[in-house]
Amino acid sequence: MIGTVLDGRYQIIEKLGQGAFGATYLAINQRQMGRYCVVKHHQPDSTDPALLQEAQRRFEVEAQILAKLGQAHDQIPDLLDFFSESGEFYLVQEFIEGQTLSTEISHKQRLTEPEAVQLLRDVLEVLRYVHQERIIHRDIKPSNLIRRHKDQRIVLVDFGIVKQTQAQAVTPKSRFIVGTPGYIPPEQAQGYPLFCSDIYALGMTAIEALTGTQPHELAKDAETGEVLWKHVVQVSPELAAILDKMVCFYFANRYQSVTEVFQALDRAGPIWESLAVQPQLSPAAPPTGLSATQFTTPSLRTDAILAMAESVSRELEPHLEQPNVGPPAPVNNSLPTAPNLIAPKPIAAPHTVPTKLEPRSFPTFRFEIITVDHQGRLKEQSPGVAEYFRENLGMGVTLDLVRIPGGKFLMGAPSDEADSLEIERPQHRVTVPTFWMGKYPVTQEQWLAVASLPKVKLDLDPNPAYFKGKYLPVETISWMEAVEFCDRLSQHTGCTYRLPTEAEWEYACRAGTTTPFHFGETLTPALANYNGSKSAHPPHLGPRSHQTTTVGSFPPNAFGLYDMHGNVWEWCEDNWHDNYQEAPRDGTAWLGFSSDRLLRGGSAMSELGLCRSANRNGRNGIFRFNFNGFRVVGSPD
Structure with missing residues (x-):
């Protein structure tokens, strides 16, 4: 080379x-x-x-x-x-002309406490901006921190986001771990980096700078997994406490943001505020032949x-953290974002398929069923009617559920379906009993009402959504939080609410169709909120919204369900499996040992193929991901 x-x-x-x-x-x-x-x-x-x-x-x-x-x-x-x-x-x-922190440590052996504190502040200042842009560095370590000769400031290099997405692109269902052993925390080592993962790595870097000992050489507590380092170097109790919290084994016990670390440093201010530490280093010689410019x-x-x-896509779909998107066009009302994390132990969702309902009269609603040809042109328009019942959530908020008549269908994608993957096969016939499903994805208004109900197992952030509006779908929630929503609603009403099984979701989405979309062979921006900019057909070209839209803004399917394609990904009850070998054929949830849970339907950021009726996605149920929402399955009795 x-x-x-x-x-x-x-x-x-x-x-x-x-x-x-x-x-x-x-x-x-x-x-x-x-x-x-x-x-x-x-x-x-x-x-x-x-x-x-x-x-x-x-x-x-x-x-x-x-x-x-x-x-x-x-x-x-x-x-x-x-x-x-x-x-x-x-x-x-x-x-960047300068020398890495790893070189600096090896030359000086160790940093003093004031120098280490200044290092923390320098790097945190960069991370503050990076995290505001919803990016996780993923590989903070001494060799990726360069002290620039011209001003002695720390420069952060070698972001892991390109390596991460290149790995995902060439091995879509595997988890390539970006980062360096010793500096990455447990959740990142499992393929799920968080903002506090960068804080852990920075804490380990500071400990190495203070002790002169690389992370893999430090012992760990056999019971708690915590790093044992304070016997190697003497530092103030204040700094020791800050670093211990930065490198906690369990992510929820760490500082959750750069701001929290700054606040901790500021509280210990009397020790360091009067010190303006800039290590005096002789400039290292640049590589042979390099200009000093x-x-x-x-x-x-x-x-x-x-x-x-x-105009970059905020997709990073959907594993990576996303950069901030500009404020959406105002749609009705409220709700700010809050990237709080939740405790790690999954709770079990109810797994029973709804019992058969006794004959009973329910109100109906009417709608138009749209079918399009492969060019997205209107092919057929026919009237539809469906039964529904309305659940009272309190606070003047209601939730409509639509009756989905039982039947049999062929689940999965045929091998000749465009954009299909082997994870959607083999196709298999499934029998699904009658059930009731949310007419729309759960809205922010509905989420707020249920989040105000008594806790069952988890605390719920009442305002988790990034895009704000009471009639917008709630998003940026974990599978566990969606299950807690169902548990609270069940406790409140005395009826059973849960997430749909994967089979129920696809059956409900298809609504009797066998085409890639319930509308037919394709979508257009007039039919769903998705990323239509790269579609092959001219009718699909147009601006991407990059944001969620009010539920019910697009035509429903033949069952009367809205927003089954795009807008937000929807959690299902099942654990992830890599294909349909040995999948249940009775509509029940397919449970297992994977920490990943099923997501269906695509989102406002998803391209056409990700919004197909058969498309499957899997994400860890503990963590929040952008554009992830859900709808519920319930019973009027």
Whole structure:
């Protein structure tokens, strides 16, 4: 690779490092008077054309996010360019003249306590901005912290988001772990990084800086899993308490935000506030042949990159944390966001299929059933009617459930269905008893009413949604929180409420159809709230909303259910399984040992294929994810 010229301009002159997803090189931009830059090479480990195409798409999205981060914060390197050659991906970033914290520690052995506190503040200041953008760094460690020669400020490098999404693109159902052993906490080691995962990594970095001991060399308490380090170095009780909380084994016991860490440091202020610590280091010699000039001039493509970054998809669908989206168009009312975390032990949801209802008269409502052709043009429009009952949630709020008549259907996708995956097969016939299902996804108004009811097992944040409006679907909730909602509603009404089984959900979504969507072969923006910008047919082209819409804004299916395609992903009761081998055929939930739970229906950020009736997704039931909501199944008796 040394001597190679990439993209007709970047001449590789030195290899700086090697990682799981490729190498990092020092390069010269031949078109900008020999200025130095860093080229990061990402090499997918799959040659499958479909997976490579997805890898390319995700790579471009993440590169645009990195461009936005670098442009907005002085302590994050600028992204100068990105491109692909021969199915491999390259990022070009600003070269930072300085030395890593790992070099600093090895030269000085240890930092003093005031120096370590200043290090915490420097890095926290960068993380404050990064987390505000809903990004988790994932790989904070001494070698990714560079003290810049020109101003002695800490620069945070080597974000893990591109490596994460490249891994997901080439192995969609596996969990590639981004991060370095010793610095990553348990939840991240299982593939579920949180904001407080970065706080853990920073705490371990500070402990290493104080002790001169790498994390893997430190013992851990056999019973609690907590890191044992205070016997190695003497520090003030205040700093010891702060670091202990930063590196707690269980994520819920850590500081949950950068602000909380700053507040703790400020409370211990008398010890450190009067100290303005800047370690006096002799500048390390730059690599051979390097100019001492700071390389900050963007490449010719930077303006285009930043322009794209402004319109970057907030998808990261749906595993990664999302950047903040601008305020939505006002839709009725209230509710701010709150990324609180919940206790880890899952609770069991009720698993029984609703008992048969005695014959009883219920009110009905009428609607129009829409069918479209493969171009999205209206093919047929017919009247529909369905029975429903209305549950009183209190606070003047009600919840409508629609009767779904029992029957048999072929569950899953045929092998020739566009965008289908093997996880949706084998197709199998399922018999589903009659049940009652929410007419719409649960709204924020309904969530607030039920969250105000007495607790069953978990506390509920009354205002978890990012997009605010009482008639918008509630989102950014975990599976466990959705189950707690059902448990509280059951306790309040004396009737059984639960999440739908996966079979019930698909049966209800299809409503007697066998096409990819209950509307027919495709969707259009007039039929559902989804990401229609990349569809092959001109009728689908149009602006993405990037936000949820008022429930019931689009036509229902033949059962009278609204928003089954797009808007928000909907939790189901089942555990995740990789395919339908040995799946139940009676409509009951398929339970198991996986911590992942089923999600169905796609969201406002999902492309066409993710909104199909047969599409399946799985996410850990403990954690919240953007655009995840639910609807309930219940009984009027």
